Amino acid sequence: MVHLDPASAVFKAMLEGWETQQRARFLKAGGTIKPRLDLVRRFAEYTNQYPWQWEPAEVEAFIVSLSIAPSTARNYQNCLRMFCEFVTDARYGWPAKCLDIFGAVPRQILHEANTISHVTDYEGNPGRRPLSYDxxxxxxxxxxxxxxxxxxxxRKGALTAMRDSAMLKVIYAFGLRRQEAVGLDVADWRHNPKVPAFGRFGGVFVRWGKSTNGSPPRRRTVFTVAEFDWIVPVMEHYLEEVRPLLAPGKHPAMWVTERCGRISRRRLNRTFGLVRDLAGLPSELDLHALRHSFVTHLVEFDYPEKFVQDQCGHSWGSTTAIYTGVSDEYRNRLVQRALRERHPDLWKDQP
Incomplete structure (x- = not known):
C-alpha cells in the first residue's frame, strides 16, 4: 500500500512507536506520555517540518519563543531530546527507512551547547516557602x-467547610501531597501501640505516594508526632460528627463531597487558595507549602533527619533538605547549644 502522504504517515508511526516504548516502561499515559507527545507535535507544527528535517537552530528558536521558566524549558528540551534519541536509534529502523523514502535521516538536535544545565537543587518560585508557626x-x-x-x-456549606478545615489540618499534620490527601480512605488510619493515647489515629497509611520511573505509587506509614497531637480530637470530631452528615453511604473516601464522591485535587487547591486569602497570607503560598512546613517544623522539633525523611516518603535525604527552611531562631538555638557544650564556663551565669 502506498500512502498519499508518506511524510505524515511516517511521523505518525514514529509517535506511535515512541508511545509504545514508553508504555513498555509503565509510564503514566495521561501524566507523562501524552504531554510528551503533545510537545513533539507542537514543535513539529512550529517548524512546519518533520523530524528528518529538523535542525538545532529550530529547537533553539522554539524554546526562545516561549515565555516559560528555566525548569520548564529544560523539561521541554529533555522531552525533545528523548524523542530524537528514539528516532535516531538504528534498532528501531527509522534512520534507514527515512533515508530510503526521503533521502535524509533524523539527527539529534539538542546537545550540551543549546540545553539548560541543572546546577541548583531548587529552581521553583522563591516566593514558595514553609509557613511560619503564626x-x-x-x-x-x-x-x-x-x-x-x-x-x-x-447558609448552606457549614458541613463542607468543617470538612475542609479538618482536611487542611491533616495535610499539615502528616505532610501529605495532594494525591495522597485525596486518596485517603477511612480505613487508612492506624493504631500505634507505642502511643495508645492516640487511639486509632496513631498514624496514617499513605497508599498513593509519589511514583517514579513507571513504578506503582509508593506506600508509607506516617506517625502522629507528639507536637501534632491536636489532630486526634480534630479527626474524632470529623469522623464521628461531620462525615456521617455528608451521607457518604459505603463510600470509603475520607474526604467526600456533597454528592457522595471523592474530593478532587482541583477542589483541594481551590479550598486552600480560598482559606489562604481569608487569612491574608501571600498568594505565592500554595497547598504544597503545608508539606514544606511539616518538614521544617519536624526539623525544628529536633526529630532525627532519617525520621523526617521517612515521614515524608523521600528516597534521599537531599530531597528532604530542599523542603527545609528553618527559622533564624532555630539556627540561633543550635549555635547557642553548640557554644554551651564547647565552652560551658562562658555560660555559667546565664539561664
Whole structure:
C-alpha cells in the first residue's frame, strides 16, 4: 500500500512507536506520555517540518519563543531530546527507512551547547516557602472562622467547610501531597501501640505516594508526632460528627463531597487558595507549602533527619533538605547549644 502522504504517515508511526516504548516502561499515559507527545507535535507544527528535517537552530528558536521558566524549558528540551534519541536509534529502523523514502535521516538536535544545565537543587518560585508557626495558626483560624461565619448566616456549606478545615489540618499534620490527601480512605488510619493515647489515629497509611520511573505509587506509614497531637480530637470530631452528615453511604473516601464522591485535587487547591486569602497570607503560598512546613517544623522539633525523611516518603535525604527552611531562631538555638557544650564556663551565669 502506498500512502498519499508518506511524510505524515511516517511521523505518525514514529509517535506511535515512541508511545509504545514508553508504555513498555509503565509510564503514566495521561501524566507523562501524552504531554510528551503533545510537545513533539507542537514543535513539529512550529517548524512546519518533520523530524528528518529538523535542525538545532529550530529547537533553539522554539524554546526562545516561549515565555516559560528555566525548569520548564529544560523539561521541554529533555522531552525533545528523548524523542530524537528514539528516532535516531538504528534498532528501531527509522534512520534507514527515512533515508530510503526521503533521502535524509533524523539527527539529534539538542546537545550540551543549546540545553539548560541543572546546577541548583531548587529552581521553583522563591516566593514558595514553609509557613511560619503564626502563619499556620492564621490559616487554621481562617478555616475555622469560615465555618462560624456560614453558621451565623444560616447558609448552606457549614458541613463542607468543617470538612475542609479538618482536611487542611491533616495535610499539615502528616505532610501529605495532594494525591495522597485525596486518596485517603477511612480505613487508612492506624493504631500505634507505642502511643495508645492516640487511639486509632496513631498514624496514617499513605497508599498513593509519589511514583517514579513507571513504578506503582509508593506506600508509607506516617506517625502522629507528639507536637501534632491536636489532630486526634480534630479527626474524632470529623469522623464521628461531620462525615456521617455528608451521607457518604459505603463510600470509603475520607474526604467526600456533597454528592457522595471523592474530593478532587482541583477542589483541594481551590479550598486552600480560598482559606489562604481569608487569612491574608501571600498568594505565592500554595497547598504544597503545608508539606514544606511539616518538614521544617519536624526539623525544628529536633526529630532525627532519617525520621523526617521517612515521614515524608523521600528516597534521599537531599530531597528532604530542599523542603527545609528553618527559622533564624532555630539556627540561633543550635549555635547557642553548640557554644554551651564547647565552652560551658562562658555560660555559667546565664539561664
Amino acid at each position: 502563619e499556620v495558626q492564621a490559616l487554621f483560624d481562617a478555616s475555622d472562622g469560615r465555618v462560624e461565619e456560614i453558621q451565623s448566616r444560616h
